[in-house]
Amino acid sequence: MKKSIKFFGKLLLIVVVLILFAGLYIQLRGIPSYKTEKIEFVVQSTPESIARGEKLAKVLCANCHFNEETGQLTGKFMRDAPEEFGKIYSANITKDETHGIGTWTDSEIVYLLRTGIKRDGKYAPPYMAKLPTMADDDINAIVSFLRSDHSYVRANATPSIPVEPSFLTKVLSNTVFKPFPFPEQKIPMPDENNPIELGKYLAHNLDCFSCHSADFKTNDFLEPEKSPGYFGGGNELLNMEGQVIHSSNLTPDKETGIGKWSKEKFRNALKSGIVEGEIALRYPMVPYVNLTDNEIDAIYTYLQSLPAIENKVPR
Ligand code: HEC
Ligand code: HEC
Structure with missing residues (x-):
């Protein structure tokens, strides 16, 4: 009897120590990084693609990236993100070369939008939208808009504020949240008449x-x-x-x-x-x-x- 209590005591201790180490590991590792694959994407901008991109960006990206003070997509504190995820700030995605995404290639932007992996390899948790099932033409439209002369994306040197992800976000990003595979095939537009x-x-x-x-x-x-x-x-x-x-x-x-x-x-x-x-x-x-x-x-x-x-x- 005594022996088995001792045995379970030891086992419990080992489990507790393991959990502590796992926690420490995740805290130190933070949000994980991934290897980025090389993809070739060159945006095809037309007046139509820019207009379509403007509409999609206003519906999709502006919710999070539009800043009322600058009147542009310079990023902001995201009030509506559940607190359990940490303090979330969206990034400056204007064409500014230092503080925005002016030096990102078209491929790097598309790769992030599809997979959730940023150009430095860091994973962007679910508080940043991903578009793994969007049609290629619509993805092209969004990038056309980001590259356009629209006032929303004109270079603006407001620095992005780094996200402060919570421990929970780090745990989930190391376990259940995973980047999406880059689509192997082109995704067609839906039939507008259906x-x-x-x-x-x-x-x-x-x-x-x-x-x-x-x-x-x-x-x-x-x-x-x-x-x-x-x-x-x-x-x-x-x-x-x-x-x-x-x-x-x-x-x-x-x-x-x-x-x-x-x-x-x-x-x-x-x-x-x-x-x-x-x-x-x-x-x-x-x-x-x-x-x-x-x-x-x-x-x-x-x-x-x-x-x-x-x-x-x-x-
Ligand atoms: C639900 C809110 C949300 C939506 C919607 C959203 N974003 Fe984001 N975005 C974020 C947050 C938060 C970050 C910062 C993520 C991080 O640092 O991990 C971010 C980061 C980015 C980055 C990386 C910038 C950098 O400097 O690292 C790009 C590019 C981007 N978003 C583009 C877009 C585009 C284009 C759209 C629309 C298709 C969009 N986002 C929609 C919240 C959002
Ligand atoms: C950022 C999160 C978010 C997104 C994205 C979103 N909704 Fe909602 N929606 C909500 C919330 C929260 C409410 C409840 C608002 C309230 O209680 O006043 C709501 C309410 C609604 C309602 C009112 C329903 C009712 O019973 O009163 C409709 C309709 C609706 N949404 C449709 C949509 C559609 C369609 C889309 C996509 C085009 C969408 N929503 C995207 C969060 C969202």
Whole structure:
């Protein structure tokens, strides 16, 4: 009896020491680095690709990178990032050669957007968006915009503030969060005349699913449909005041989702943030003024085609 207690005592001690060492290792190692593969990408800029890129960047990148004071994509403190991830600052992505991404090659930008690996090999955790399933033409459009003369990206020498990732972010980045493989094949644009296909593409690539599924930590970016609680809402975010706000259930459940919403109501909510005279969207959900009715209707049609999830989200 005594012997076995001693044995288990020793075993416990060994386990505790191992855990402490693992913790120390992760703390010192921080966010991991990866080897970057060589890819060849040269942006093809046309007035159309820049316009399309502007729209995508306003919907996607500006949420995080737009700074109200500079009126440009110079980065800022990200209030809505859950505190458990640390103190998150988005970077200056203007064309400035020292403080922005003016010296990044097109390939380096695309590689980061696809895989999540920065040009120095460091991994960018999920508080930076990744676009592993976006069509090649749309990726080209975003880079065209970043390289354009638009006021948002004109060189601005505001220094980026380094992110202060939490211990949890470091642990997750060393275990469950992994960079995405660079796509082996070209990804085509969705068929604009097929609402389900277009809606799914937008719901995935405009990042709706990542906020509106159960939890950022369990989202599947390569196959978004496999994310737990896909579009069932309840993901915890923070509002301007730092209070918890939950994302809404967007599945067609009649009581807890948007099953009773008409196309018009959805369109109004998304474009103006207002439904029937009441505020329908609160920060960090912002209106998508740049989407066309065709695009919003397609998202609606796609969402209504999903299996209903009964999940009452506190509001
Ligand atoms: C959810 C918020 C978020 C969104 C959306 C987002 N970013 Fe970021 N981005 C960040 C954060 C935070 C960092 C800093 C990451 C780090 O240092 O690990 C970053 C870093 C970057 C960097 C690296 C800059 C550097 O100097 O290291 C580039 C380039 C970039 N983002 C481009 C984009 C583009 C283009 C888009 C739109 C397609 C975009 N980001 C969308 C939050 C975001
Ligand atoms: C940054 C996270 C985030 C992103 C990205 C996001 N949402 Fe939301 N959304 C929220 C939150 C949080 C709420 C709840 C706001 C509230 O309670 O006032 C919400 C609310 C909504 C509502 C209102 C639902 C209701 O029941 O009142 C709709 C509709 C909606 N989002 C659609 C979308 C669509 C479509 C997209 C993609 C184009 C999207 N959202 C992208 C966070 C997000």
